[in-house]
Amino acid sequence: DLQWEFYNGIYNERSFVMSHTPAPWKAMRMNKTLIISTDENEIATIKASGYNSVLDSGTRSANAILISTAPEMLKVLEQTEKVIDKLIANGLRDSKVETVLADILNVILKAKGLE
DSSP states (O other), rough: OOEEETTTTTEEEOOOOOOOSSSSOOOEEETTTEEEHHHSEEEEESSSSGGGGSSOOHHHHHHHHHHHTTTHHHHHHHHHHHHHHHHHTTTTOOOHHHHHHHHHHHHHHHTOOOO
């Protein structure tokens, strides 16, 4: 999967390797624990003890939902990057668009552990 990185006004080709558990992920509550999982595997557990005890259950639930949507958000960012890249290739040269594209690419890199 090839992507483009905007750096100092130049787009550079980068190759990414996907390494996260594929979607869909779901968030489930079990007593005072939130579990992020697929149908087959547990991905993360958020317990209401220690550090997390300072978070109310609404915040823990919101965090779990955000975590469980991460694969879909990454996919949408990758699709958005391709659309913006095509717009730029077709002549849309705007510094704001290029800044947003650079931000999207940085988030994709971060999500894939490459930043």
